[in-house]
Each structure stands twice: as structure tokens, then as C-alpha cells.
Amino acid sequence: MTLRQRLLLGGVGVMLAALALFVRPAPTTAAEQLTDDQFAKVRKAVMPADGEDDFAKIPWLTSIWDARIKAAKEGKPILLWEMDGHPLGCG
Amino acid sequence: MATTEFVPVCTDDWYTRRRQDSEGEFFRKMADAAGKKGENGATRQGIYVFTADGTVLGYKNAGQDAEVMKKVFRDALFKFDKLPEGKRKAGAVSVPDHGRLDPRYTRTPPTGGLIVRVNARILEEKNGNYSAGQCEFTGGDMASRDFLWLTKAEVKQLAPAKAEVGQSYPMPTKIATRLARYHLNDNTRGEPNFWAADHLRKNEWTLTVTKVTDDGVELRLDGGVLLATQADPTDADRGYEGKARGVLRWVPKKGTFDQFDVAVIGSHWGDGTFTKRGVRPGKSPLGFALSLADPSKPGETIAPQAIRNEGEYWGQN
Numbered sequence: 001m002t003l004r005q006r007l008l009l010g011g012v013g014v015m016l017a018a019l020a021l022f023v024r025p026a027p028t029t030a031a032e033q034l035t036d037d038q039f040a041k042v043r044k045a046v047m048p049a050d051g052e053d054d055f056a057k058i059p060w061l062t063s064i065w066d067a068r069i070k071a072a073k074e075g076k077p078i079l080l081w082e083m084d085g086h087p088l089g090c091g
Numbered sequence: 092m093a094t095t096e097f098v099p100v101c102t103d104d105w106y107t108r109r110r111q112d113s114e115g116e117f118f119r120k121m122a123d124a125a126g127k128k129g130e131n132g133a134t135r136q137g138i139y140v141f142t143a144d145g146t147v148l149g150y151k152n153a154g155q156d157a158e159v160m161k162k163v164f165r166d167a168l169f170k171f172d173k174l175p176e177g178k179r180k181a182g183a184v185s186v187p188d189h190g191r192l193d194p195r196y197t198r199t200p201p202t203g204g205l206i207v208r209v210n211a212r213i214l215e216e217k218n219g220n221y222s223a224g225q226c227e228f229t230g231g232d233m234a235s236r237d238f239l240w241l242t243k244a245e246v247k248q249l250a251p252a253k254a255e256v257g258q259s260y261p262m263p264t265k266i267a268t269r270l271a272r273y274h275l276n277d278n279t280r281g282e283p284n285f286w287a288a289d290h291l292r293k294n295e296w297t298l299t300v301t302k303v304t305d306d307g308v309e310l311r312l313d314g315g316v317l318l319a320t321q322a323d324p325t326d327a328d329r330g331y332e333g334k335a336r337g338v339l340r341w342v343p344k345k346g347t348f349d350q351f352d353v354a355v356i357g358s359h360w361g362d363g364t365f366t367k368r369g370v371r372p373g374k375s376p377l378g379f380a381l382s383l384a385d386p387s388k389p390g391e392t393i394a395p396q397a398i399r400n401e402g403e404y405w406g407q408n
Contacts, residue, residue: 033313034336034354038219042354045221046212046380048234056236060099062389064107065114067100068186072143075181077171079097079164080139082122083153085282086103089236089393 060088096168097140104136105399112193117145125150140167143184146174198394198401203243206384206391207351209274210234214356214376221356221378228369231280238384238395239274241266242405246348250341251300254308262296262312265406270296271316273397273404275331277359277366277377284329284363285397286318293317298339312337312353320361331377333357353381 034042048056061067064080071078081087093099107118108129122128122135125147129135138160140149149167151160177183200206212234213224226232241249248263261267271294276283295315302309314335319327337353359377362370384391398404 032315032334034334034356038356039336039354041221042356042378043352043380045214045223046210046234046378048210052233056390058093058099060101060390062100062102062393063114064100064102064118065189067098068143071098072184072186073181074098075179076096076098077140077142077148077167079093079099080141081101081153082104082107082139083101083136084104084134085396086393087101088390089238089396
């Protein structure tokens with residue numbers, strides 16, 4: 001095989017490989033689906049464990065104005081956690 | 092202490108410091124007095140203690156040692172008790188009506204829509220079992236939280252057209268796109284970079300009716316995603332390949348879902364602008380659990396992290 005033929009074949013190979021990258025992935029098959037068992041195990045592992053999410057159990061208000069009204073009514077100071085990204089929902 | 096001695100409130104500073112309404116003006120004035128002036132529009136984040144009329148009692152950056160914060164709170168309570176009764180006694184301070192809200196920087200859940208809580212966590216897998224992963228970044232091993240919002244119209248589009256066992260149909264594209272782009276992100280170490288529209292290499296979700304009763308229609312959700320910053324995932328500096336399973340229940344009489352339990356598991360790699368610390372090398376398991384939120388709790392009605400760009404979140408751009 002000449003150098004020119006090898007380069008040509010190599011080019012075809014690269015082109016086929018590139019085309020393969022643009023082929024739409026096949027639809028999810030049954031083998032790729034999560035089983036009921038996996039579904040339960042993943043949810044259990046991901047969701048907050050008992051005691052882990054105590055911060056979220058605090059009855060946080062989400063409006064400074066509502067906090068002012070409640071604080072005025074109850075005679076309490078306001079504790080504000082101010083964060084770039086909501087403290088209760090950005091990670 | 093947060094519950095008994097104080098009125099606890101938390102907000103997203105990205106919105107609050109920009110709001111041109113009563114709440115924004117009150118906050119900026121109070122933060123200025125606390126010395127957190129936010130020059131040139133910079134963040135004013137931190138932990139503040141103040142009275143209903145805006146008198147500052149304490150301020151500290153977040154992320155402090157618990158004992159440091161306890162001292163800040165104790166000092167603030169001491170100052171509060173020393174204030175004249177007109178500033179602290181129950182009913183002594185009058186708070187006026189809020190007035191017009193700044194629509195550019197306020198977000199409220201869509202009326203009649205659905206709020207779905209989205210937890211994410213880094214995981215370890217061993218023999219088909221999953222456990223929490225380990226992370227060098229403090230809190231990076233904990234479950235993150237975000238919320239997926241669906242409009243009333245989208246909820247109806249997600250429902251089965253026919254309540255017949257075996258009927259199968261794809262999740263509406265707009266919902267599938269929102270779910271993948273904005274809610275399958277690694278936000279376990281803070282604000283993530285969201286997927287761009289062209290990062291969705293595969294995004295397939297199918298609903299199948301599995302049971303029909305007088306009370307509702309049970310559905311199974313199967314899904315598969317490949318999200319990557321490059322067309323060839325092996326070249327992508329960030330990606331996620333996962334599969335999903337869910338159990339949903341549509342209640343025709345109520346016109347909504349009363350169950351929305353979904354699990355997603357897959358391999359994630361790469362980091363984001365603000366999530367570089369503690370990133371695990373290579374590909375590692377990242378899981379998601381979706382469940383209906385409780386909209387009666389204010390903390391479950393906060394806006395999705397990605398909805399700062401509202402038009403894009405709703406798929407209007």
C-alpha cells in the first residue's frame with residue numbers, strides 16, 4: 001500500500017469516526033433503565049438522612065418584609081441569612 | 092436559638108441587593124449601617140441581626156465557627172434587651188404596607204403549577220449499593236437542594252392524554268429541557284454552571300401508564316441523559332451521563348400530580364466557576380432525587396437557582 005493510499009484510508013477512518021460522533025444516541029433500552037430496586041436505593045442514598053437537614057427544619061421566612069411584621073408583632077429581633085444563591089436552595 | 096429568640100429569614104442576595112422596592116431599600120439601608128455597603132453593586136451577603144425598624148444589632152460573614160456565631164447572637168440579644176421599649180416591645184413598631192414589588196427581582200411560584208424538590212448528592216457505588224460520597228469541601232458530601240417549577244399548563248401537558256395502561260408518551264420537550272439543563276447539575280459544592288442548550292447530547296424521558304384507579308393514574312418515568320460541554324464527551328471538561336426512573340401519579344379530579352418521585356443516577360465529571368474546591372477527580376457517581384415540595388412552607392417556595400434568567404428558565408428565549 002502506498003503512502004498516498006494509507007493517508008487516504010486514514011482520512012476516511014478519521015471522517016467515519018467524526019461522523020460516528022454526530023450519530024444521535026440510540027433511545028434508552030430496557031437494559032439501560034433503572035430497576036425498581038435501584039430506584040429505591042438511589043433515592044435513599046441521595047435524600048437527606050435524619051438529622052442532616054435540620055437547618056431546613058427551621059421555620060425560615062423568605063421575605064424580609066414578612067420578617068419585619070412578625071418581629072414587630074412578637075417583639076423579637078430578626079436573624080437574616082443573606083447569601084448570593086439562596087441559603088435554602090443553591091446547593 | 093434561631094427559632095425561639097429570633098425571627099429567622101433568609102434571602103438570595105442576588106435579588107435583594109438589586110430590588111428597587113420597599114424591601115430592597117430597607118435592606119440596603121440596614122446593610123449600609125452594618126458596614127456592608129456593597130460598593131459598585133457587590134454582594135452584601137452575610138448574617139445580620141436587626142430590629143423590625145432596621146436598627147442593626149450584629150453582622151458577621153457566614154462560614155464562621157459555630158461558637159463565633161453564638162457569641163454574635165448573644166451580643167445581639169444583649170443589645171436588643173437594652174433598646175428602649177419603643178424599638179423592641181411586641182406591637183411597638185409599626186411596619187407599613189410593602190407597596191409595589193420590583194418584578195425584575197422577585198420570583199413567585201406559578202399559580203396552579205407544581206413545585207418539585209430536587210436533592211443531589213455525590214455518591215459511592217459498591218456492588219450495586221449506593222452511599223454518600225466523601226468530599227474535601229465542607230458540606231460537599233451533604234444533599235443539595237433546589238426546586239423545579241412547572242406552570243399549570245405544563246402540568247397538564249405532562250399528564251396522560253388517555254388513562255390506559257400501557258400508553259406511553261415522551262415528556263414534553265420544554266419540561267425535559269428544563270429538567271436537564273437546570274436541575275441535573277452538580278450543585279453539591281455551591282452555585283453550579285448550568286448546561287447550555289447545545290450541551291444536551293441525549294435527553295430522553297418517557298412516561299408509561301402503569302395503573303388506573305378511580306383515584307388516579309399511576310405512571311412510570313424512564314429517562315436517559317448525556318450532558319457534555321463538547322460533542323465528543325471524551326473531550327468535554329464537564330459532563331453527566333445518567334439514567335432515571337420515576338413513579339408519578341396524576342389525579343384528574345384535582346388536575347395535578349400527588350406523587351412525583353424520581354431517581355437519577357449517573358457519572359459526573361468536571362467542575363464549575365464556583366465549585367472547583369473539593370471536586371472529585373475523573374468520573375464519579377452523582378445522584379438526584381425529585382419529590383413533591385410542600386408549598387405551605389415558605390422555604391419550599393423559593394425560586395429555582397436557575398430562574399434569575401427568567402425567560403431562559405421558562406424556555407421563552
